[in-house]
Amino acid sequence: MLRKQQGQLAFDEIDRLNAWFTPFVLVAMTLAISCKQYFGQPIKCWTPREFSGSWDGYVHDFCFIENTYFVPNGTEVTDEARGSRHINYYRWVPLVLLLQAAMFVVPYNIWNLFHKRTAINLKGSLRYFEGAIKKQTPPEACESFANEIWVKLLNMRNATERFSRCQATINFFLLKLGFIINCIIQMVLLKHFLDVDDYFWGFFHLWNVEFKGTAEQEDSVFPRVVLCDFKVRNLGQQHQHTVSCIMLLNMIIEKLYICFYFWLIFVFIVTTSGMLHFAFQILFRRHSLIPTNLNNKPHMNPTRSHRFIRNYLSFDGVLLLTFIDAQFGAFRTSQVIDGLLDRFVAEVGDDYCPTYTLLDNVEYEDATWKKQQQPDSSTVTSLHEDPPERYVAFNTDTIPMDRLKNKACRSLIEEVDGPSAPPVADEKKTL
Template identity: 30%
Template sequence: MSSQIGAISSINALIGKAFQQPKGNFADSLNSRYTVSLLAVSAGLLLSSHFWGEPITCWTPAQFTKSWTDFVERYCYVHGTYFVPLEEQLSFDEEDRQKVPINYYQWVPYVLACQALSFYLPRFIWTMMSKSTGFDLTGAIKYVDRFWHQVRDNESSLEGRVKQFESRAAAYIWDGIRLARRKKGEQMSFHYMFYAVFQAGNAWIQWLWLNSLLQSSTYTFWGPGIVIDLFSGNDWQVTGHFPRITHCDFTRRRPASVQLDTVLCVLTLNIYYEKLMIFLWFWLLFVAIYSTANAVAWCLSLCITSRARSNITRFFFAHGKHGKQERFFKLLGKDGLFVMQQITTNVGDLPASYLTLAMQNVIEDWDEHDNNDDGNMIPKIK
C-alpha cells in the first residue's frame, strides 16, 4: 500500500516540478508541462483504479470457492487474457485461439508514467546543460520576471523603467553573459538546438511506443482506424480493440491429471482505455509534429542570426530608437541574442523591450570604459 501511495506522490511531485519551470515557448510548454501533467494524472488515476478497484472480474464455475475465484482473477490479470468473439467457437489449439492477446491491460498506468518522465527528461537535460555553460538561464528568466513585476508597480515612465532595468536586470544579464563567455565560450545556443531536436525526437519515440502498445493486427497506425471503426458501427465485439469481455486459460492440477479451464473475464477499464488512448494517440502525434516544426524554426533562428536580430531590432523601433545597432549586436553575441529571445518568450514583449534598451545602454557604457579587460572575448557574428 505504501509503495502505491509513494508512486502517486511521486507523480504529484513531477507535476509540481513541471509547472515550476519557466513556461518557455509553446512547444516547451506542450512537452514539459501540459503533456507531462496529462500523462501523470492519467497514470495516477489508472494506477489507483488497478490497486484499489476491480480491474478484472472473471466468471468462474459455481463450484469454485471464493479463494479459487480470487486466484483465477489475479492469475488472469497478471498472465493476460485474449480476445475471441463470443459468437465464434474456441479452437482446441491453444496457440490459435490466443492469437489476439490483451497484454497491455495491466501495463498502461506504468507506460503512461514512464512517458510522463520521458517528456520531462529533455527539459531536465536542457536545465543541466544550461547551468554547465556558466549562465543560469532559468534563474535569469525568473529574476527578470520578478523584477518586471516590481518595476511595473512602482514606475510608470519609459525613462524610469529603462533606468531601473539598466541598474539591475540588464547589468545582471550582461555580467552573466560575459562570465559564461570567459568560462565556456558561446555554447548556450548550440545546447538549445540539441535540446529542441532531442525534444522533437523524444516526442516521436513516445508516439511510436504508444502506437505499438496495443499490438493491433489490423492497423499499423491504429488511432484513425479505431475512430473510423467506431463511426462505422464496428465496435470491440467485432474488431477486438479494447474488448470488454475476454477469455483466460488456466490449469488445475488433479490427482492424476492437469485440467485446462477457460473462463470469461470482464476488463472494466477498457471502457476508459479506449477513449483515453485514442485521445493520447492524436495528442502525442500533434506534440511530435509541433515539436519538429519548433526545432526546425529554432535551428534556423540560431543559425541565421539576422532573423534573431530582427526580433530584437523591433523593440528599438517600437520606442523610437532608429539608430544603427551593429556594435551592440556584435558585443551581445550569439548567446546574448539567444538569452534575449528566451527572456522575450518567457516574460513578454513589453518587459523585454525595456530590457533591450537598458542592455544597449549597459553594453555601450561597458564598451566605452571597461572593454580593455576582455576585448578579446568579443564574439564574431556575421
C-alpha cells in the same frame, strides 16, 4: 518534480506542453487506472453454475493474474487460437504510464544540467532579474540587469571560443530536438507494448470502433470480451474450464491510449513546427524577435541596429530577450533594451560617420539615397521656357544629429548645397 518545474522561468509554451502538462496528464491517467485495477473490479467472468461464491472470486483473480486471449466472435476456440493472441499488457499499464511521464521530463532535466555552463546562463539571468524587481524599483532593476547582461555580452564577444556567442541557443535547439526524439520513442514503445502491426494503429482502431463498430468481430487492440482457461482439481482429477470474461479495465485503457496516441502526434507537430519557425527567425530575421523597434531609439539607425543585434547581442542575447519578453512583458524588455543601447552608444560613440560617394546618387553604406528635384509644372508658363536646372541636395532634417555634427558631413553638405546663409548681423554690416 512537476510542481517544481511549473515555476520555471526558462519555459516557453512548447516546453510547458512537453515537460509539464503531458507528464501531469500521464500521472493522472496512472492514478485513474490504478484505482480501478487494484481497488475496483477490473475483470468480471462468467462461471459455471456449480461454482460457489469463493470459486467465483478465485476465477476473477486467476484470470486477471494469468494471461487471457482474444478470439473473435463466431470463431472456434482451438489450441492455435489460444496461443495466437494473448492479452497481458493491462497489468503493466500503470508502470508504463509512469515511465512515459518520466521520459517527457528527461530532455528538460538534461538541458538543465548543461545550460549552467553557458556564458549567458538563461535561468540564472532570469532569476537575477526577478530578484532585482522584488528588491528595487522597476527602472533601477532594469538598469542593473542591463549592466549585468552587458558585461556577459562583452565577455562573450571577446571570448576566443568558436561557439561562445551561441552556446545557449545550441542547447535550446537540442532541447527541442530531445522533445521530438522523445515523441518518436514513445510511438515505438506504444507499438511494441500494445503488440500492434504498424504505427497507424490509432487511426484504424478509431475507425473500426467508433465508425464501423466491428471491434469485436475483428482482431481488436483493446478487446472487451476475452477468454480464460483454468484447471480445477476434483477427486484427484483436473478438469479444464474455459470462461468468458469482460475486461472492464480495457474500456478505460482504450479511451486513454487512443487520446494519448493522437496527443503524441499533436505534440510532435507543434514541437517540430515551433523549432523550425524559431530557427528561421534566429538565423534570417533576428530583428523580428526583438519586441521593440531599435530604429526609434535615440542615436540609433538601421545600420547601428544591425550592428547591435549582430555583433553585440548575437544569438544568445536575442534568445535571452525573447525569454524576458515572454516572462516579464514587452515594457520591461524595452527598458532593459534601453539600458543596453545606452552602453552600446557610449562604446561606439557619436563620431561614426559613413563614407559618402556623390555620383548620380548618394550612397550611405547599405542604404541608397537618391534625391532629384523635378521641375514643378505649375511654374512653367510657356512651352518655350527652359525647365529649371536639376540639382541634387541633402535634406539636413533627415540626417541624424550625431552625423550632422561631424565636420566631414557638414563639409559634404556645403559642397552640394552651398555654404549656409550668413548671420543677420553680418548681412546688415555688409549692407
